[in-house]
Amino acid sequence: xxLVVALLLAxxxxxxxxxxxxxxxxxxxLLSAELVAEIRSYAPVVQSILDYVIRGPERNRTYEELAxxxxxxxxxxxxxxxxxxxxxxxxxxxxxxxxxxxxTERVLVPHWVRxxxxxxxxxxxxxxxxxxxxxxSVGTSPAGIIAPVFVAKSFDELRANAxxxxxxxxxxxxxxxxxxxxxxxxxxxxxxxxxxxAVAALVRSVTPFSIGSPHTGWMSYVGNEPRIPCASITVExxxxxxxxxxxxxxxxxxxxxxxxxxxxxxxRNTIAELWGRxxxxxxxxxxxxxxxxxxxxxxxxDGGGAFISWRALALLxxxxxxxxxxxxxxxxTGEEEGVWGGQAYYERHRDRIGSSLxxxxxSDLGTFRPLGLRFAAADPRARxxxxxxxxxxxxxxxxxxxxxxxxxxxxxxxDSGVPGASLDTANKEYFYFHHTDxxxxxxxxxxxxxxxxxxxxxxxxxxxxxSERLPR
Amino acid sequence: xxLVVALLLAxxxxxxxxxxxxxxxxxxxLLSAELVAEIRSYAPVVQSILDYVIRGPERNRTYEELAxxxxxxxxxxxxxxxxxxxxxxxxxxxxxxxxxxxxTERVLVPHWVRxxxxxxxxxxxxxxxxxxxxxxSVGTSPAGIIAPVFVAKSFDELRANAxxxxxxxxxxxxxxxxxxxxxxxxxxxxxxxxxxxAVAALVRSVTPFSIGSPHTGWMSYVGNEPRIPCASITVExxxxxxxxxxxxxxxxxxxxxxxxxxxxxxxRNTIAELWGRxxxxxxxxxxxxxxxxxxxxxxxxDGGGAFISWRALALLxxxxxxxxxxxxxxxxTGEEEGVWGGQAYYERHRDRIGSSLxxxxxSDLGTFRPLGLRFAAADPRARxxxxxxxxxxxxxxxxxxxxxxxxxxxxxxxDSGVPGASLDTANKEYFYFHHTDxxxxxxxxxxxxxxxxxxxxxxxxxxxxxSERLPR
Numbered sequence: 048x049x050l051v052v053a054l055l056l057a058x059x060x061x062x063x064x065x066x067x068x069x070x071x072x073x074x075x076x077l078l079s080a081e082l083v084a085e086i087r088s089y090a091p092v093v094q095s096i097l098d099y100v101i102r103g104p105e106r107n108r109t110y111e112e113l114a115x116x117x118x119x120x121x122x123x124x125x126x127x128x129x130x131x132x133x134x135x136x137x138x139x140x141x142x143x144x145x146x147x148x149x150x151t152e153r154v155l156v157p158h159w160v161r162x163x164x165x166x167x168x169x170x171x172x173x174x175x176x177x178x179x180x181x182x183x184s185v186g187t188s189p190a191g192i193i194a195p196v197f198v199a200k201s202f203d204e205l206r207a208n209a210x211x212x213x214x215x216x217x218x219x220x221x222x223x224x225x226x227x228x229x230x231x232x233x234x235x236x237x238x239x240x241x242x243x244x245a246v247a248a249l250v251r252s253v254t255p256f257s258i259g260s261p262h263t264g265w266m267s268y269v270g271n272e273p274r275i276p277c278a279s280i281t282v283e284x285x286x287x288x289x290x291x292x293x294x295x296x297x298x299x300x301x302x303x304x305x306x307x308x309x310x311x312x313x314x315r316n317t318i319a320e321l322w323g324r325x326x327x328x329x330x331x332x333x334x335x336x337x338x339x340x341x342x343x344x345x346x347x348x349d350g351g352g353a354f355i356s357w358r359a360l361a362l363l364x365x366x367x368x369x370x371x372x373x374x375x376x377x378x379x380t381g382e383e384e385g386v387w388g389g390q391a392y393y394e395r396h397r398d399r400i401g402s403s404l405x406x407x408x409x410s411d412l413g414t415f416r417p418l419g420l421r422f423a424a425a426d427p428r429a430r431x432x433x434x435x436x437x438x439x440x441x442x443x444x445x446x447x448x449x450x451x452x453x454x455x456x457x458x459x460x461x462d463s464g465v466p467g468a469s470l471d472t473a474n475k476e477y478f479y480f481h482h483t484d485x486x487x488x489x490x491x492x493x494x495x496x497x498x499x500x501x502x503x504x505x506x507x508x509x510x511x512x513x514s515e516r517l518p519r
Numbered sequence: 520x521x522l523v524v525a526l527l528l529a530x531x532x533x534x535x536x537x538x539x540x541x542x543x544x545x546x547x548x549l550l551s552a553e554l555v556a557e558i559r560s561y562a563p564v565v566q567s568i569l570d571y572v573i574r575g576p577e578r579n580r581t582y583e584e585l586a587x588x589x590x591x592x593x594x595x596x597x598x599x600x601x602x603x604x605x606x607x608x609x610x611x612x613x614x615x616x617x618x619x620x621x622x623t624e625r626v627l628v629p630h631w632v633r634x635x636x637x638x639x640x641x642x643x644x645x646x647x648x649x650x651x652x653x654x655x656s657v658g659t660s661p662a663g664i665i666a667p668v669f670v671a672k673s674f675d676e677l678r679a680n681a682x683x684x685x686x687x688x689x690x691x692x693x694x695x696x697x698x699x700x701x702x703x704x705x706x707x708x709x710x711x712x713x714x715x716x717a718v719a720a721l722v723r724s725v726t727p728f729s730i731g732s733p734h735t736g737w738m739s740y741v742g743n744e745p746r747i748p749c750a751s752i753t754v755e756x757x758x759x760x761x762x763x764x765x766x767x768x769x770x771x772x773x774x775x776x777x778x779x780x781x782x783x784x785x786x787r788n789t790i791a792e793l794w795g796r797x798x799x800x801x802x803x804x805x806x807x808x809x810x811x812x813x814x815x816x817x818x819x820x821d822g823g824g825a826f827i828s829w830r831a832l833a834l835l836x837x838x839x840x841x842x843x844x845x846x847x848x849x850x851x852t853g854e855e856e857g858v859w860g861g862q863a864y865y866e867r868h869r870d871r872i873g874s875s876l877x878x879x880x881x882s883d884l885g886t887f888r889p890l891g892l893r894f895a896a897a898d899p900r901a902r903x904x905x906x907x908x909x910x911x912x913x914x915x916x917x918x919x920x921x922x923x924x925x926x927x928x929x930x931x932x933x934d935s936g937v938p939g940a941s942l943d944t945a946n947k948e949y950f951y952f953h954h955t956d957x958x959x960x961x962x963x964x965x966x967x968x969x970x971x972x973x974x975x976x977x978x979x980x981x982x983x984x985x986s987e988r989l990p991r
Binding site: 256257484 | 587591643646649729753759763766815955957961
């Protein structure tokens with residue numbers, strides 16, 4: 048699982064990569080004139096899908112469906128009864144859309160339970176710390192841990208001061224640079240702290256912006272080394288503790304966490320299909336994850352991605368647009384604990400359907416204003432085909448193709464050679480809300496959700512309907 | 520006190536007024552050529568002050584002093600022992616700056632205590648609400664209040680649906696437009712709700728942006744009408760409750776607050792002086808408030824304003840720059856509960872020093888990058904003199920003069936005809952952090968604090984040293 052986690056972390060980071068460059072190609076060199084013309088011929092149907100969603104009877108409907116869902120269930124953490132109820136609800140909702148098949152596949156997922164928790168600075172003065180235990184962490188004894196604090200800005204600084212950290216609560220006050228780099232402190236902070244003899248670890252929340260807001264997320268321990276409790280604190284409080292230390296003032300923290308990991312639980316990936324009219328065994332997959340963290344509503348991460356995916360199939364069905372190939376919507380489970388749903392699906396199906404998958408698509412970095420796709424394919428012709436398809440979306444300014452997808456649940460397919468695409472949106476505030484109480488419908492915008500839904504449906508339709516499949 | 524509160528609210532809003540227009544004047548028409556030339560002659564001394572703070576030995580010192588202060592005391596609510604300790608510390612610190620006088624003046628202030636508090640949605644599902652009781656609110660019984668919710672977007676909507684609100688917890692889901700307008704829901708929401716028979720009021724936090732962050736603040740009851748408990752909830756949760764209501768789903772809330780108001784407590788305004796070299800009885804006053812809410816650190820509201828004010832005097836003293844008139848730094852107390860320190864000072868001194876006050880200055884809307892001054896004076900020559908003084912600050916782009924000050928503690932002086940100025944900074948995010956756990960040193964920037972300090976000191980110096988006082 049750790050490899051998968053590492054892939055997730057590495058890929059998710061590019062939402063913040065500053066070096067994104069738009070890909071362009073000389074289509075007349077790479078693609079046949081017939082194919083270029085065929086792609087261009089989809090302009091009217093693409094526009095009709097956009098109009099239907101943005102200005103027609105589907106207007107605001109993704110927002111309304113998503114709000115109804117997240118307001119009803121709230122946060123949906125793996126292992127919870129609530130997530131399974133949410134999956135039941137979604138499967139029933141998909142069943143009412145007139146699609147060709149709706150089913151679920153069982154997946155074992157972690158079952159971590161937060162319980163009561165608190166952290167206080169108890170010296171030099173009392174101050175409650177806004178905190179969230181990290182998923183996967185062990186708890187403390189009921190009385191909690193009271194210990195002095197040692198603050199480090201990096202793993203290197205911690206190792207260089209190992210003797211000062213022994214018996215203490217290590218606080219990581221790492222700078223946010225990009226998600227993929229900074230999240231290593233959340234992921235590995237506990238193990239790094241334990242190795243120098245710390246009794247607990249507190250990690251500055253992985254975000255570039257804070258209003259006293261703690262961000263949870265998954266962490267993991269290395270092998271069978273001793274496990275110490277680990278929680279996130281706010282940017283503000285990590286900086287406070289560092290300033291105190293810089294002044295020679297020893298702070299003490301009292302940390303109490305009831306957290307525990309229960310045996311793996313049974314959950315389900317939720318799947319819906321619109322069968323292809325000529326090549327039903329070839330598949331374009333669109334996806335997002337239904338599970339969330341246990342804070343906020345999981346509207347942004349990843350209710351929006353899951354809902355635009357099933358909505359894409361449902362509205363094509365209502366429009367009577369059945370592509371040559373099958374469209375399959377995958378609503379993953381257990382993503383937050385390390386892509387359990389995505390990995391289970393890959394392992395179950397790679398032999399049977401690997402060769403039939405034409406394209407795997409995922410939306411898991413927000414459903415803000417769509418910009419285009421992040422795309423990965425080994426064959427330059429596939430990339431150029433994708434760029435040509437995106438040129439059909441000029442009317443909504445969503446023509447950008449960036450190389451490299453950002454879809455944790457589809458990563459194994461991409462690594463095995465299947466072309467992959469993820470939704471690219473104007474998500475510069477994504478990590479402000481990520482894994483916090485601020486991940487709610489307030490982040491979502493009805494018009495942007497319409498644009499994402501329409502874009503997602505139309506792009507998936509074109510890829511699934513082209514006479515040529517994407518070359519590998 | 521209610522009048523004062525109303526003035527405070529009305530004036531504080533202009534941080535968000537979109538219609539701010541820069542004031543300009545034709546100096547050759549309004550001012551004598553000698554005065555214009557005299558103001559211009561301050562360019563070298565202004566630059567020397569800027570250089571001393573921004574690039575010289577004072578660099579980063581305001582940030583360091585402020586951080587040391589807010590890290591030591593944290594939040595400083597009126598009536599608390601902690602605020603009085605913070606005042607003792609500050610008076611001692613000011614006493615070490617070589618100024619001509621440092622003293623305090625007693626002020627009676629409210630003593631409201633939050634106690635434990637919580638709010639939960641208990642139906643249709645359990646969800647904890649991030650909340651902060653509003654200052655001045657009564658508490659609930661120990662068992663709390665459990666009641667259905669009625670959500671209104673405005674006072675008008677509440678009154679039009681009075682019968683639906685009876686016996687319920689009224690939730691105000693008002694849109695944020697500008698602070699001065701939106702804060703009326705925090706201020707008067709409880710009374711408005713009580714008039715239609717509500718048992719408690721929950722007010723959407725007064726902010727344009729949220730990460731699940733509740734914002735506290737003062738509220739007040741009307742006369743001897745019955746008092747119901749009142750708390751702020753997040754933008755996100757107010758919108759959630761409204762969506763549930765719109766769908767016909769009745770939500771219930773369980774609100775528990777231990778809040779209570781104790782008898783008025785004794786606090787102090789803290790005052791330091793640099794006596795004028797020729798006109799010591801004429802005074803330019805610079806000010807900010809030392810008290811804060813009981814969340815965050817009160818670094819932005821208003822540690823920064825208080826600290827640049829005393830720092831201005833201290834650094835002029837070190838530079839050997841003693842202006843013709845006296846500079847007086849006023850660090851107010853009891854501002855957050857309705858400008859108790861400012862009002863007490865006005866009432867105590869208006870007969871004796873009203874005519875000797877040349878200019879009253881306050882910084883209470885953040886110490887971000889300085890832009891210039893907000894300024895109020897009846898005489899157009901005074902406004903034109905201020906604009907000429909600001910033209911000296913071109914090197915730091917702080918030349919803007921906006922009409923109308925934003926200084927709650929100086930408002931009574933301004934209303935009585937004393938020219939008033941407040942620090943205008945690039946504070947578009949001010950209300951993101953206002954009265955939250957996010958009001959910490961993380962909001963403050965060392966360079967911006969240097970710029971504010973230097974600007975504040977140099978502007979105050981010029982006003983205090985000009986051969987002509989500002990005409991009324």
